[in-house]
Amino acid sequence: xxxxxxxxxxxxxxxxxxxxxxxxxxxxxxxxxxxxxxxxxxxxxxxxxxxxxxxxxxxxxxxxxxxxxxxxxxxxxxxxxxxxxxxxxxxxxxxxxxxxxxxxxxxxxxxxxxxxxxxxxx
Amino acid sequence: xxxxxxxxxxxxxxxxxxxxxxxxxxxxxxxxxxxxxxxxxxxxxxxxxxxxxxxxxxxxxxxxxxxxxxxxxxxxxxxxxxxxxxxxxxxxxxxxxxxxxxxxxxxxxxxxxxxxxxxxxxxxxxxxxxxxxxxxxxxxxxxxxxxxxxxxxxxxxxxxxxxxxxxxxxxxxxxxxxxxxxxxxxxxxxxxxxxxxxxxxxxxxxxxxxxxxxxxxxxxxxxxxxxxxxxxxxxxxxxxxxxxxxxxxxxxxxxxxxxxxxxxxxxxxxxxxxxxxxxxxxxxxxxxxxxxxxxxxxxxxxxxxxxxxxxxxxxxxxxxxxxxxxxxxxxxxxxxxxxxxxxxxxxxxxxxxxxxxxxxxxxxxxxxxxxxxxxxxxxxxxxxxxxxxxxxxxxxxxxxxxxxxxxxxxxxx
Numbered sequence: 001x002x003x004x005x006x007x008x009x010x011x012x013x014x015x016x017x018x019x020x021x022x023x024x025x026x027x028x029x030x031x032x033x034x035x036x037x038x039x040x041x042x043x044x045x046x047x048x049x050x051x052x053x054x055x056x057x058x059x060x061x062x063x064x065x066x067x068x069x070x071x072x073x074x075x076x077x078x079x080x081x082x083x084x085x086x087x088x089x090x091x092x093x094x095x096x097x098x099x100x101x102x103x104x105x106x107x108x109x110x111x112x113x114x115x116x117x118x119x120x121x122x
Numbered sequence: 123x124x125x126x127x128x129x130x131x132x133x134x135x136x137x138x139x140x141x142x143x144x145x146x147x148x149x150x151x152x153x154x155x156x157x158x159x160x161x162x163x164x165x166x167x168x169x170x171x172x173x174x175x176x177x178x179x180x181x182x183x184x185x186x187x188x189x190x191x192x193x194x195x196x197x198x199x200x201x202x203x204x205x206x207x208x209x210x211x212x213x214x215x216x217x218x219x220x221x222x223x224x225x226x227x228x229x230x231x232x233x234x235x236x237x238x239x240x241x242x243x244x245x246x247x248x249x250x251x252x253x254x255x256x257x258x259x260x261x262x263x264x265x266x267x268x269x270x271x272x273x274x275x276x277x278x279x280x281x282x283x284x285x286x287x288x289x290x291x292x293x294x295x296x297x298x299x300x301x302x303x304x305x306x307x308x309x310x311x312x313x314x315x316x317x318x319x320x321x322x323x324x325x326x327x328x329x330x331x332x333x334x335x336x337x338x339x340x341x342x343x344x345x346x347x348x349x350x351x352x353x354x355x356x357x358x359x360x361x362x363x364x365x366x367x368x369x370x371x372x373x374x375x376x377x378x379x380x381x382x383x384x385x386x387x388x389x390x391x392x393x394x395x396x397x398x399x400x401x402x403x404x405x406x407x408x409x410x411x412x413x414x415x416x417x418x419x420x421x422x423x424x425x426x427x428x429x430x431x432x433x434x435x436x437x438x439x440x441x442x443x444x445x446x447x448x449x450x451x452x453x454x455x456x457x458x459x460x461x462x463x464x465x466x467x468x469x470x471x472x473x474x475x476x477x478x479x480x481x482x483x484x485x486x487x488x489x490x491x492x493x494x495x496x497x498x499x500x501x502x503x504x505x506x507x508x509x510x511x512x513x514x515x516x517x518x519x520x521x522x523x524x525x526x527x528x529x530x531x532x533x534x535x
Contacts, residue, residue: 068221072343073344089336089340092336092337
């Protein structure tokens with residue numbers, strides 16, 4: 001079991017991730033914006049952050065920069081509906097980049113992969 | 123191929139503190155340290171950029187950058203800035219986009235400015251140090267990089283084996299693909315095939331494919347490393363079998379031995395300056411095919427006076443010396459020295475083997491030998507510097523080789 005922070009401005013998606021990833025055996029914390037996530041990270045250290053990019057105000061790219069500036073070893077998966085950000089150099093410091101789709105197979109696989117590379121999970 | 127440098131973004135790392143050049147770097151960044159009377163150290167790299175045809179340039183500044191900024195804006199903007207036709211030089215102080223620290227290493231300096239690479243989207247990036255003295259055509263290096271289809275090309279030059287412990291040493295195959303990289307190896311440095319007394323040293327000049335650069339520095343930024351090209355990025359790339367090539371320095375200085383100096387120490391700095399006053403200097407400032415430019419304020423021509431007085435001892439003269447405009451040798455004697463603009467050497471004073479920076483005034487009957495006198499210092503009448511090591515050590519910094527350094531605007535009595 002790993003502690004995951006899921007950051008997404010879409011309420012329905014947050015609920016979907018919470019349910020599906022809890023079923024995988026993870027402990028889920030939700031944040032609805034970049035600033036909310038950074039606020040949470042002031043006092044907590046999850047094993048992995050799953051970060052949406054397109055959000056009002058601070059987007060996921062800016063939030064990624066701030067998360068890594070605070071803790072460069074924090075694993076982060078960018079999870080976005082758009083593949084275009086993949087070319088953006090600012091996203092290249094993330095551990096993985098997942099394009100959102102109807103089912104969460106790829107996201108779950110990436111979570112396992114990243115946790116494994118950090119010596120977490122099975 | 124002709125426009126190879128148009129697709130290349132040039133980044134000059136000009137943020138070095140130059141601690142070993144203290145006190146010359148007390149009030150200025152190392153690239154802004156004056157050199158050869160009218161130049162500053164960064165002028166040599168910028169002249170190379172201009173002569174090579176670099177079109178898009180960023181100068182990354184950091185510590186004590188005021189005089190460097192001023193020099194770049196006043197002296198160099200006019201050569202590089204035609205943004206409408208895609209030619210520009212921007213000065214970029216730390217933006218603190220990725221954190222609140224100063225640059226942790228050379229690779230971190232680029233990583234902290236990844237936003238600029240994202241906006242510019244060049245095909246490749248030429249990374250230069252702003253504090254080395256040499257002449258090189260970067261377009262030729264870029265052509266070699268493209269021909270080799272390399273991810274990274276590192277400029278290198280042959281050095282004697284006993285200097286290997288101060289430099290990054292490359293092991294290459296016959297096609298100059300790098301098969302090993304040792305940063306300042308303490309023993310057994312890789313020697314040049316067929317030349318067991320010499321090694322290939324990195325000159326700190328890199329051309330990266332942009333994607334390879336960004337991928338590497340983004341990964342490196344997440345690690346506990348020194349965030350340095352020589353210590354981390356290049357060894358990693360070589361070890362992982364990436365296409366990393368050496369580019370053998372072709373010296374535009376056109377002398378028998380290739381000239382490249384990292385004037386990192388006071389003695390090295392002194393010697394590189396003193397080379398210029400010799401009859402046939404190793405470093406050629408006079409080649410119109412590879413001009414070295416700078417910014418200098420306009421002053422009246424240099425002047426030498428008091429021959430008319432009939433007093434031979436008061437006949438102002440300079441021999442085997444560089445004398446800049448605005449200088450007045452007013453009845454003093456100057457031998458093997460560099461006089462920067464607005465220096466004044468007064469009657470009966472004797473200056474030998476010294477570097478006098480802008481506005482230095484040598485009082486009557488003063489004797490100055492083997493000294494670097496920084497800007498604006500007034501040497502009082504009758505003062506002796508460079509003749510009595512013990513007394514010099516009490517008042518000034520004296521280098522290992524006995525050169526006396528008087529800091530900028532130091533008040534003397």
